[in-house]
Amino acid sequence: MSMPSGARAAVPQIPEAVHRRRWAILVVLMFSLLIVVLDNSILNVAVKTIASPAPTGLGATQSELEWAINAYTLVFAGLLFTAGLLGDRIGRKKVLLFGILLFGAGSALAAMSGSPAQLITWRAVMGFGAAFVMPATLAVLMNVFEREEQPRAIGIWAGSVGVAIAIGPITGGLLLEHFWWGSIFLVNVPVVVVALIAMMLLVPDSRDPNPGRTDPLGVALSIVGLVLLVYGIIRGGQLADFADPVVLLSSLGGLLVLAGFVWHEKRSTHPALDISYFKEPSFAAAVAAIALVFFALMGVTFFSAFYMQSVRGWSALQAGLMLLPLAAAQMIFAPRARLFVDRFGARATCTGGMLLVAVGLAAFALFDGTTPVWVLCLLFFVQGTGMAHVMTPVTVSVMQALPREKAGSGSAVNNTFRQVGGALGVAVLGSVLSTVYRGDIEGHLGAVPAGARQAAGESIEATLGIADKLGPAGAPLVAAANDAFLKAMHVTAAGSASVALVGTLVVALFLPGKPPAGQGPGGSGEDDRSVRAAGAGR
Template sequence: MTTAPTAPPPPRVPEAIHRRRWAILGTLVLALLVVVLDNSILNVAMKTIATPAPVGLGASQSDLEWSINSYTLVFAGLLFTAGLLGDRFGRKRALLAGMTVFGLASLFSALAQTPGELIGYRAVMGLGAAFAMPATLAIIMNVFERHEQPKAIGIWTGAVGLAIAIGPITGGVLIEHFWWGSVFLINVPIVLVAMVAMVVLVPESKDPNPGRLDPVGVLLSVVGLVALIYGIIKGGELADFTAAESLVPTLVGLLVLVGFVLFEKRTAHPALDVTWFRNKIFSTSIVVIGVVFFALMGVSFFGVFYTQSIRGYSALQAGLLMLPLAVAQLIFAPRARLVVDRFGIRATCAGGMALITVGFLGYTVLGATTPIWVLIVLGFLMGAGMAHVMPPVTVAVMSSLPREKAGAGSALNNTFRQVGGSLGVAVLGAVLSAVYRDGVSGPLDQLPADLRGKAGESLEATLAIAERTHLTGVIAPARDSFLHAMHVVSGLSAGLTAVGALVAVFLLPGRTPAAPAAPGAPAGPADTAATEPADPTPADPTPADRGTGPRPAKI
């Protein structure tokens, strides 16, 4: 007696949407590019913005820092809430609203007349980005079938790396040919094109059963995240995390977030289902995301100073040197799913973390005369490592949750990425500053007493004061001190990433079985990332969609 072959599961995505899925992805990538590119493009314009009017705004060092930090503070603080609202009211609506706010704030930033105006408009840009970014990943989970999601997420992840790399290049070109506001004005036409494509191509999707609102939980999450990020930023700015200005908001943020978790465990309608973190794959993937961005953003912080202040490259040339990292991600990220299929998520992520670790170790031997091809190889190596870490863990996070909670999952993914990156810049930046200041303190004795404190703040400050006072004897020791500080921070980052690799080895699953779980059976820890999670929403009884996701009409 022969058994009839099992029919493949019916498609979850309506055919009309399935046919245009790659065009939808292109539209989402365009939105993602403009949001991520904006932060990296701004770094190139800092020197010009600091120049007195009419060339710049005459911004102080504190003004420059807060033009970046105001964006980060609002963006990270509202990511989770924005993801929840997208699930409830519609991800397309959240995306369009976010892009509208982002585009208008970009226009006003370009026309800012004072540093205070620029800081305020940058905060509004962060508000728009907080709604747009989680929606892009959530929509991907709703327009692609399960087997195509890893490839789509790989492309999404590669786009992040591309934006980080092309930002300084674009900024360098714009600053060389136009005024400083052009780095913001460039966003406007891109946003307009993306929004037209979104209206035409992107379908609406939402949680069909969102339940009651949880205003207390939402408020606690916003207050906790904003206070925590503010404390981290302030600690990095002061290079002292024990100062009251940093320690108090950090502790308040942590206490409020603890209160948020306790409240969510007890309320009948939580904004965040804390039981998600009992899933080992979900929680481990979230930790890996935070660790990678902690180390990577911290190192990228000093990479710009190494290429420009130590090696003497222009802003445009320094941006071009970041291309290998982006190219590697573009090549490998969409193909990471093939490596996962062959070796499993554990080996793939651990191998990627190992490559990143080797890249950080390479930074510990870079000197003032090291052949530049070494930096190019290290960048490609780290990009390849990122490409084999971020797509698998992002898929693991998103696949561990019901599809109707895609916005919340995307928001958590991006929140941990943003918090990890902010911590990396603040903590590793503070370590870099402390080691540099200690190393250069002796040579700075030859400067006037009233200039020593300012000169010790950074390599750029030392070089500027040495040039102004014609005391060039401090330049060589300052560069040596910076290189030593860079090596220390690189070593710390390598150690942290190595720990992340061990976490992946011990806590992420190996190769998942090819056979799907029996209908109605919950996924076990070993196959959660590879199988469709149970959807509490009753399936549509029509033959068009008998899968576990929301009904086609809701997509």
Template sequence: MTTPAAPARRVPEAVHRRRWVILGVLMLSLLIVVLDNSILNVAIKTISTPAPTGLGATQSELEWAINSYTLVFAGLLFTAGLLGDRLGRKKVLIGGLAVFGIGSALAAFSGSPAELIGFRAVMGLGAAFVMPATLAVLMNVFERDEQPKAIGIWTGGVGLAIAIGPITGGVLLDHFWWGSVFLVNVPIVLFAVALMLWLVPDSRDPKPGRIDPLGVVLSVTGLVLLVYGIIKGGRLADFTDATVLSTVGAGLAVLAVFVVVEKRSDHPSIDVTYFRSKVFSAAIAAVALVFFALMGVTFFAVFYIQSVRGYSPLDTGLLLLPLAATQMIFAPRARLLVDRFGHRATTTGGLVMLAATLAAFALLDADTPIWFLEVVFFLMGTGMAHVMTPVSVVIMQALPREKAGSASALSNTFRQVGGALGIAVLGSVLSAAYRTDIEDELGLLPPGARHAAGESIEATLAAADRLGARGEALVGEAGDAFLHAMHVTALWGAGVAVAGAIVTALFLPGRTPASEGGDRNQELAPAAER
């Protein structure tokens, strides 16, 4: 009786033996990129405080400080993936980490909101080369049967970064100045680069695609115009303003031209033929909609915790811990539910849970028991974990292994675009609803100061502080106006999550018998090309 031969490995034996150590190094690189945004979440209130404590950033400047990073990140992800495929993922990953570290050091010593916005864009440039390379390397050091498990752990790394980021940010803000939340990235970058040089193998696509500079320019220009118009509408509390409509219209027109150019190009930034597969398109849509809801809600949750409830940055980081910890715990295990119930049921259930938790923010007021908020964060993180792992597997296995950089870039592009639009749209809804409620209460202020004071709760509280005893009543009015604005914004976010649940329920694959799982995965790649 002969023993069946073990299946031949496509991954070299030396790399296969250290694959889990390599995964740990990749997760460290991923942690740096995600950590920065999660740290920034607890620092936005401090940055909005007037100098010398902060930079005195307005709400729209805070949105741009987040979105300048996100838009550059999203706009360059696909090109970064292609450069990794062409030049080698390890080289691109190390170069991206270096740029990210330099941008972090510059951001730490920003002297104005405008400088912070610019240096955050430099950080986004570096991050764009880090994120797709980590997942592309992962796909080339794990055999196909281990890829779902590895992707689940990789996704859990995002939860780890989200968990430790706010706490780290809170500790730093309690002991140092606001710039420390960026400067902390530098030693981590140096450590990660050293490990990369030592442990991580290089890989590249034997038939890499060509770079598409026109596509990059059109996508970034269109997204910036669109986001600028949305944020402007929130700042004015008037989305029918001619400037707002013309800017949003111009952004949509440029993005429409981008789609046409990509369809006709023989080397597109985004190969739109992939979206002929309903499964692939639904998975990409789920990623974008989850981050639309999450980033928008996180933006206003920090102001609720710190400005309305009076908690410190460190307290805020600890209160956000359930949101992150559940992703870290459940993301690697979500594949077990997928095996039992299928991608459709798992992902749709996660989105329904996310929608319910977003809607629960409409129940919060100034004295809601804090344990209720913790339960909401726990369930929200659980819902997210059961969305991101299944859709990441679908996306990464929809394309051939040698196109791993492209698949990773597509996933992360739509994740970042979804997050940027979430901050812009939900942040603008929050700003517009807040201004509408607070305007009538700003009569104590000089006419020239009323518009600035009505932009955010922090601006109103700063104005009330300058009024002294006369401004005490304004503090309570600001809290009430913010709560109403938060309720409206949360329901918008819940609606977006419900839309995502409908998409995944209609188009993601259902339960696949274990014996057919390999065949099903193999079918996804041709489906993306039909």
């Protein structure tokens, strides 16, 4: 999938002024990426507060809370590919500035929301802005680093994603302990101001010098297909019923539209996405690995939050702090994953990483209500280590497969598969968790008033809420709820581990191994570093 050495040598070198400030540019890109990814999870810790009546919260219903979360995800996932294409065409810096400005405006308006409907609307605006930020950060990175430094820079970029996922609940917990619920959004505004100033001063613009004709039909098909598919996934998870007519119609409709997108792109003389890249097993395996690892990870993040807060009784802040080992492992190993790839090859590195993820997920099937804290910390560290040794190599594989002028398209593909995989993981594994829990708890709801039994069996939070109202008589129900949840978690953890094992098989079979001695990374028989050094004059 790498470009021939001759083609690499012909690519214009990065200007010296840009090359000198490339690490400062990376810090700015990480800063921008951090708040976007962080905000994708930070709302989860505030849902109870927002559900409270005014003035504490907005009095949002369960459905309104779900859409406050999902409005962001739906718009974000639906526009990622289009945003990447626009960056290639009109300039990545322009797209990045637009996205971060819109995200900041949406954050300020969300903080001031006076109703759940307003919050849902401004969350969608935030998702719109985030869709333009995330692919642009990776595309800019590919255009300010020479090829030999890209794996290290991508490792740092990937590590910042893991850190953001982990510190989102911590940040939200700290803010909610001292301020009102809107602070989780308002905190973004000063960060956005700093990021905008830094971007204007440091980040260079870049775009495809020969973008060719536009492909409006392909762009429209990608948006409609992704929105329908992600909506079906989200709705199926909400209902815990993927056979629901609305869910089936949306999901299958999305898949059909995306199939039409592929058919159109293969026959177009000016495709938005060159589908031929997916014919390469290593490229297809890399994007599949991205989707599968996020399917497994986001699913386990979903049920582990309930395990720590509902079963163990920890606060949102305490539960968030438990994810610090995962963030630490990402920070330590993601920038260094390239060293393992250089020594053992992408196939061995990613296979080992996926196995670590699978082991970490499977360990949840052995947990109970008294599992020592140090075991959880070790588990999250193992998961973070595995993730670091998967995400960096597969992202490098995807990004270096495409020429530099198409970096926006490559980043869009990478992030779209990541987002769809994560949404599918939460929906499918959340549905499994809910179904198993309901089936086990139903036999323990005899003491609950008949009119409240259905609601009490929907989730462990609902059951514990009813048990609390029953007073001392609710103690047996609390024990039953914990047991039922642990059983459901064990089943879901086994499902998550199985998905990670499928990912292990995919990367083991299709990712490239270590190049033979004497060959460069591209397998050209010529060291890529020497090719770059010959023309760089640095």
